[in-house]
Each structure stands twice: as structure tokens, then as C-alpha cells.
Amino acid sequence: MDTNESKYDRKSELKAFDDTKSGVKGLVDAGVSKVPQIFISPQDTYSNSTTGQFIFPVIDLQDIDSHDQINRKEVIEKVRDASETWGFFQVINHGVPYDVLEEMIRGVCSFHEQDNDIKKQWYTREFTKRVVYNSNFDLYSAPATNWRDTFFCIMAPNPPSPEELPPICRDIIVKYSEEVKKLGRSLFELLAEALGLNRNYLNDMDCDKGLSVSCHYYPACPEPKLTLGASKHADDGFLTLLLQDHIGGLQVLHRNHWVDVPPTPGALVVNIADLLQLITNDKFKSVEHRVLANRVGPRISIACFFSTFFLASSRLYGPIKELLSEENPSKYRETTIQEYSAYFTAKGLDGTSALQHFRL
Numbered sequence: 291m292d293t294n295e296s297k298y299d300r301k302s303e304l305k306a307f308d309d310t311k312s313g314v315k316g317l318v319d320a321g322v323s324k325v326p327q328i329f330i331s332p333q334d335t336y337s338n339s340t341t342g343q344f345i346f347p348v349i350d351l352q353d354i355d356s357h358d359q360i361n362r363k364e365v366i367e368k369v370r371d372a373s374e375t376w377g378f379f380q381v382i383n384h385g386v387p388y389d390v391l392e393e394m395i396r397g398v399c400s401f402h403e404q405d406n407d408i409k410k411q412w413y414t415r416e417f418t419k420r421v422v423y424n425s426n427f428d429l430y431s432a433p434a435t436n437w438r439d440t441f442f443c444i445m446a447p448n449p450p451s452p453e454e455l456p457p458i459c460r461d462i463i464v465k466y467s468e469e470v471k472k473l474g475r476s477l478f479e480l481l482a483e484a485l486g487l488n489r490n491y492l493n494d495m496d497c498d499k500g501l502s503v504s505c506h507y508y509p510a511c512p513e514p515k516l517t518l519g520a521s522k523h524a525d526d527g528f529l530t531l532l533l534q535d536h537i538g539g540l541q542v543l544h545r546n547h548w549v550d551v552p553p554t555p556g557a558l559v560v561n562i563a564d565l566l567q568l569i570t571n572d573k574f575k576s577v578e579h580r581v582l583a584n585r586v587g588p589r590i591s592i593a594c595f596f597s598t599f600f601l602a603s604s605r606l607y608g609p610i611k612e613l614l615s616e617e618n619p620s621k622y623r624e625t626t627i628q629e630y631s632a633y634f635t636a637k638g639l640d641g642t643s644a645l646q647h648f649r650l
């Protein structure tokens with residue numbers, strides 16, 4: 291049992307925080323100088339890597355579609371290596387225009403910084419809603435509350451009608467999502483080839499079909515050592531594409547060390563998520579990561595998740611048959627995306643992997 295539980299009524303504090311409908315930003319605006327107890331997070335046992343100990347992979351996607359197939363083969367090899375060893379890589383020259391990235395970061399910042407009475411109209415915990423603003427999707431289940439607020443929307447298939455999106459960032463969210471869909475498609479092609487499958491294999495499995503967008507706002511924190519912007523977790527879905535601003539704080543767990551994912555202007559971070567680890571029978575790794583809280587802020591990041599967890603479908607996903615052999619038998623039972631995601635969401639970011647539940 292959490293030793294803090296006896297000292298304070300966590301549940302009613304969570305409820306009081308939720309009832310403000312103004313998130314962590316509301317606390318900071320009100321001038322809190324100490325991190326309230328609900329946010330206090332236990333320390334983990336991994337150490338930070340020292341500078342230069344590991345080199346975070348960066349992959350240049352320039353010319354992957356040119357006639358020069360040698361370049362594409364080299365890129366595929368880098369994608370394979372990074373997906374097997376890090377579960378994470380950064381892409382540059384990915385085709386999403388720089389001004390679209392910048393405008394998306396600005397748009398998300400202005401959503402969170404607009405008048406609270408306007409912003410509140412999107413505040414909800416109803417999981418059936420496709421456009422949602424709140425703080426901590428797992429507020430009532432996670433062991434520690436994270437120092438961040440999030441605006442979330444489902445953009446594919448069947449995007450919301452423009453009127454459902456907040457006017458302040460409507461156009462750029464639509465534009466950015468279109469770019470991410472395109473890039474996602476070509477990343478799944480590279481990933482399929484990196485698995486030795488035909489180029490369309492993962493897209494034909496509908497890996498690229500669903501897209502949801504989480505627009506995070508991490509306010510400056512008065513006591514950053516006591517809490518986290520995001521607790522250690524691996525991602526739900528097949529693949530995540532992350533845009534982060536210049537502040538930094540994202541770290542990936544690599545060989546038992548926390549390694550900083552450097553904020554590189556114009557780059558996008560790609561990471562393998564749980565369902566891709568499951569269908570590749572552990573060849574590609576869905577790796578744990580976290581976000582540190584920071585004395586400076588706000589930090590803005592936008593995580594785009596490829597998954598169709600919001601669509602009812604009985605389609606079963608298990609390890610891809612072509613990847614299995616007598617020496618490499620299936621490690622997972624088949625599951626629907628909905629079953630997987632319901633388990634992930636109910637568990638919350640508690641530091642453990644949801645994949646274990648589906649292991650044979």
C-alpha cells in the first residue's frame with residue numbers, strides 16, 4: 291500500500307483537482323510554489339546516461355523514393371537496427387514542412403493558453419468523446435499524477451467536423467494530421483521492408499488507418515525533482531510520431547539508462563508502440579520512456595498515435611505468420627485492438643508494460 295495513502299485522502303484531492311477543470315496550468319497560474327502531494331512520484335532505480343555514452347539514432351529520409359534504391363536500402367537498414375535496439379529514432383527531411391511544425395506547436399500552445407472559460411468547454415473524461423481536453427487521462431488509476439495537461443482528438447478515419455475542433459487551433463490540427471498521415475504511410479512501408487515483408491504489408495493490415503493526436507502542455511514546475519511530466523510507459527497502438535519543442539525532457543530507457551531524446555529543430559521522433567512489438571513477435575521493441583518535469587516551461591509536444599482503438603472491430607491481431615518459424619514460435623495470443631487498448635487505458639501509466647498481459 292502507498293504509505294502516503296494513510297496521510298491524506300488522495301481520492302478527494304484528485305476529485306478537487308479534476309473539478310477545477312483548469313488542469314496543472316490552473317495550479318501554476320494560481321501561483322503554487324510546492325508540488326501538491328498527488329503529483330509526487332516515486333524515484334526509479336535507473337541512472338541517467340552520461341553525455342555521449344549512447345548516440346540516439348537519427349535517420350535522414352531524403353530521397354527514399356528516388357530511383358537510387360541504394361539509398362532506400364540504407365535507410366531501411368537503419369530503421370531495422372533502430373527499431374530492434376532502441377525502439378526509437380529521430381527522422382529528418384521527412385517531408386513535413388518546417389512552418390507546419392512550428393505552427394502546430396504554436397497552435398497547441400495557444401489552445402492551452404486561451405481563456406479558461408472557453409477552454410473548459412472541452413474538458414471531459416468521457417472516453418466516447420472524440421475531442422477531449424483534460425489533465426491526466428488516467429487521473430484516478432495512476433499511482434502519481436503527471437505535471438501536464440492534454441488536448442486530444444481523433445483525426446482518422448472519420449475526422450471530426452471542423453466545428454467540433456477548437457477554433458484557435460482547428461486549421462493547423464487538420465493540416466498537421468494530413469502531413470502525419472502521409473509520413474506514417476511511408477514509415478510503415480519502410481518498417482514492412484525492414485521486416486523482410488512486402489512494402490504494403492503493414493498498411494494492408496490497417497496499421498496506418500487510425501490516427502489520434504495528443505497535444506501536451508507541460509507547465510513550468512516549481513519542484514521538478516519531485517514529479518514527472520509523464521511517468522514511465524510504452525505507447526499504445528502501432529507507432530507514435532512525436533513533435534517536441536526546444537525545451538527537452540523526453541527520455542528513453544536504453545540498456546538500463548535514461549537517455550535524452552534531444553530536441554532537434556525540424557526533426558520528428560518515431561517510436562515503435564506495443565501493437566507493433568506484438569505483431570512482430572518482439573523483433574521490434576516498444577520501449578519505455580518518460581518526460582521529466584522542468585523548472586522552465588511550458589514545454590509543448592504533440593504525440594500522434596497510429597491505432598484504431600476507437601473503432602469497433604472484431605479483427606484479431608497476433609504475430610505475423612511470415613515472421614514465425616519453429617525457432618521463433620508465437621510469443622503472444624491474438625487480440626483485438628479494442629481489447630488491448632481497454633486494458634492499457636484502465637491500467638494507466640503505472641510503470642508496467644501492458645504487453646505482458648498478452649504474452650503466451
Ligand SMILES: O=C(O)CCC(=O)C(=O)O
Pocket residue numbers: 504506520525532534540579581591592593
Ligand atoms: O511529451 C513527450 O515528449 C512524450 C509524450 C508521450 O510519451 C506520449 O504522449 O505517449
Ligand SMILES: [Fe+2]
Pocket residue numbers: 523524525579593
Ligand atoms: Fe509515450
